[in-house]
Amino acid sequence: MIGQFxxxxxxxxxxxxxxxxxSRKVGAARAFSWESDGRGSFTVAEADQADRGTSITLFLKEDAAEFFDEWRLKAIVRRYSDHIALPIKLKTAEGEETINAASALWTRSKNEVTEEQTKAFYESLTYDNTDPFATLHIKAEGALEYSALLYxxxxxxxxxxxxxxxxxxxLYVRRVFITDECKDLxxxxxxxxxxVVDSADLPLNVSREMLQNNPVVRKIxxxxxxxxxxxxxxxxxxxEGRSAYETFWEAFGPVLKEGxxxxxxxxxxxxxxxxxxxSTESGWVSLAEYVGRLKPGQKAIYTASGESVETIAASPHLEGFRAKGVEVLYLTDPIDEFWLPMIGTFEEKPFQSITxxxxxxxxxxxxxxxxxAPAPExxxxxxxxxxxxxxxxxDTVKDVRIxxxxxxxxxxxxxxxxxxxxxxxxxLRAHQRLEQDAKRVLEINPTHPVITKLTATPKDAPLDDxxxxxxxxxxxxxxxPVRDPRAFARRLESVLGR
Incomplete structure (x- = not known):
């Protein structure tokens, strides 16, 4: 297949x-020898060869002596030709050995491949001796033909x-390995x-440059x-497999959310x-489950972002939502800050950050x-x-409100x-992508003892500290962090003293 190119x-x-x-052709009376140094000329002469068939002899350059090494040859064959249909044998002083598998699991019918075979192939690909979460045996036929065995x-x-x-x-083309760096696949x-993915519609001499933006690759x-x-x-x-999926999501959810x-x-x-x-469930929650538990009068899907579940759960922003039993989704992956505003809604319910x-x-x-309950007056x-x-x-804060x-x-x-x-x-600040901090709104709790005491403070009494x-x-x-630790300590001492 590859010789035509x-x-x-x-x-x-x-x-x-x-x-x-x-080489000696089937039925031919004679064999012929072709020889060349690759510099533009060649010779053809009769040769002695009793049986049909072809032998190719390479007289290696000095800087290519590595290809005399048995292990180097085995590695090359197993990398590029392990799964072609014909056996490849290596003859040494010790004897003759078949060094390729001469079989491709992904080309067989799913019913012909055992679970042990797919597991063994997974281990050979990944060096991972644990079971994969899922195995996909795919065979596409019609306008586009390809086989795949994915884990x-x-x-x-x-x-x-x-x-x-x-x-x-x-990526393979008709069982011949092409590359494991096809970014568009x-x-x-x-x-x-x-x-592995094996295509019948790509040429065997396809280059990495040809694979970029290739319509066949895009369809695959x-x-x-x-x-x-x-x-x-x-x-x-x-x-019954919910816990297995949730374990998978815990490992790969942050990457899937990039999608x-x-x-x-x-x-x-x-x-x-x-x-x-x-904020209300001990396990993982889907958006559909969340929407199914909306409280009467609730019009949004509430979210809270932070570095960890523990950090978010300790936030004072949750207090009013907890008091009314309103569920809040915790977002702990950096990618959450980018996909959420792009999507905006789920089942016509807008996402709304509680902060x-x-x-x-x-x-x-x-x-x-x-x-x-009525809003505070x-x-x-x-x-x-x-x-x-x-x-x-x-102008330190943008506003003060109840x-x-x-x-x-x-x-x-x-x-x-x-x-x-x-x-x-x-x-953004951690990655130096923010020129200046945005001014925030300070919200006060009118029922808190400190606020009620301050409300009753005479107008001429000092309030700054x-x-x-x-x-x-x-x-x-x-x-x-506090903006000015020294000023914070001084004010704290002053208030404690009074």
């Missing part, structure tokens, strides 16, 4: 300064999040997939992605596969209540306190509706 002819002279071919690993590889990590899927959000990729998603959907729906950002075509399917931790904008909980009815004394706080802070989300804490910081969310700001301590407290609660 001249690739073998060219490669022979890369390692040899002379090549001799002796979804059961555990996360250590280099999954390294910058140069690519898909480990090997599998999207980056499926870079953990292992296996589309078909493979749909098969993988379909397999994951089956795994996710099986109730929510990158892959518009498969976005809705990936949303159905996504799982989240939440951005006003917490509109007034229309939600808590468990055991007949109607929503702004009394004249409370309005006066808010104005005094604004005058102390100046909170609907606080029940236990005195204060918290939130992002205004059109500003960068709190966790995203931290990520308490006001700045409240703002420092809000920064600490969101996991940020």
């Amino acid at each position: 001249g690739v073998g002819f060219y490669s022979a002279f890369m390692v040899a300064d002379r090549v001799r071919v002796v 979804l690993p059961g555990k996360r590889p250590p280099d999954l999040f390294t910058a140069d990590r690519q898909s480990r899927v090997k 599998m999207p980056t959000w499926l870079r953990f997939v292992q296996g 990729r589309s078909g493979l992605v749909k098969k993988i998603i379909s397999e994951l959907e089956k795994k996710a729906k099986v109730e 929510l950002y990158e892959d518009f075509e498969n976005r809705q399917a990936l949303l159905g596969l996504a799982r989240f931790r939440s 951005r904008g006003a917490a509109d909980l007034g229309e939600i009815t808590a468990e055991g209540d007949d109607k929503p 702004t009394t004249p004394d409370l309005a006066a306190l808010i104005e005094r706080l604004k005058s102390v802070y100046g 909170s609907q989300r606080l029940t236990d804490s005195a204060v918290c910081l939130v992002a205004d509706a059109g500003d960068v969310d709190l966790h995203l700001e931290k990520l 308490a006001a700045w301590l409240l703002l420092d407290q809000a920064h600490i609660l969101e996991g940020s």
